[in-house]
Amino acid sequence: DSGVTQTPKHLITATGQRVTLRCSPRSGDLSVYWYQQSLDQGLQFLIQYYNGEERAKGNILERFSAQQFPDLHSELNLSSLELGDSALYFCASSVGGQVNTGELFFGEGSRLTVL
Amino acid sequence: DAKTTQPTSMDCAEGRAANLPCNHSTISGNEYVYWYRQIHSQGPQYIIHGLKNNETNEMASLIITEDRKSSTLILPHATLRDTAVYYCIVRWLMDSNYQLIWGAGTKLIIKP
Numbered sequence: 001d002s003g004v005t006q007t008p009k010h011l012i013t014a015t016g017q018r019v020t021l022r023c024s025p026r027s028g029d030l031s032v033y034w035y036q037q038s039l040d041q042g043l044q045f046l047i048q049y050y051n052g053e054e055r056a057k058g059n060i061l062e063r064f065s066a067q068q069f070p071d072l073h074s075e076l077n078l079s080s081l082e083l084g085d086s087a088l089y090f091c092a093s094s095v096g097g098q099v100n101t102g103e104l105f106f107g108e109g110s111r112l113t114v115l
Numbered sequence: 116d117a118k119t120t121q122p123t124s125m126d127c128a129e130g131r132a133a134n135l136p137c138n139h140s141t142i143s144g145n146e147y148v149y150w151y152r153q154i155h156s157q158g159p160q161y162i163i164h165g166l167k168n169n170e171t172n173e174m175a176s177l178i179i180t181e182d183r184k185s186s187t188l189i190l191p192h193a194t195l196r197d198t199a200v201y202y203c204i205v206r207w208l209m210d211s212n213y214q215l216i217w218g219a220g221t222k223l224i225i226k227p
Contacts, residue, residue: 045215048214
């Protein structure tokens with residue numbers, strides 16, 4: 001158990017819809033990272049928040065947005081969903097704002113299926 | 116846009132050492148090499164990281180060549196539970212902040 005909690009574990013929705021994925025980081029971790037993993041692919045970095053502020057952006061579509069709340073949990077909002085958005089979405093957390101030690105703690109992921 | 120190159124898949128017999136190679140020829144002098152693994156579709160798990168010197172922890176050993184262009188992750192006594200996709204990763208500067216750039220990894224299958 002990494003200590004990172006993601007909900008929901010599974011989500012099935014239709015094209016054009018909007019969903020929200022939630023992540024609670026490990027206790028004491030200030031950074032939250034969001035990754036997308038399509039079938040049999042590596043992880044694609046989407047965005048990082050540190051202590052409520054956006055720290056870095058990766059390959060995140062304009063239809064996607066995220067935020068980190070004062071209690072440090074984070075939400076990833078996916079809108080105008082397309083079939084290609086079907087993927088595993090992982091949240092990870094770390095203590096600091098930089099990937100210095102390299103040790104990110106990952107949740108178990110949210111599997112999104114768009115029909 | 117992965118910065119590392121790994122074999123797509125490898126087999127290893129249970130109880131033997133599993134040696135997973137990785138090429139990172141464009142790595143800069145102050146960049147670490149990280150290894151993670153992902154069992155089935157679970158969240159990735161950190162294994163080890165290193166800069167220049169060889170590193171060892173309770174899970175694995177990391178051997179980095181002197182020119183730092185390649186490295187090898189060693190699982191000394193592989194078990195069936197070590198069957199997973201292993202990712203060799205380097206950091207990449209993005210928005211003045213380092214991020215881990217993931218490739219496709221090596222699918223390691225441990226056989227009885």
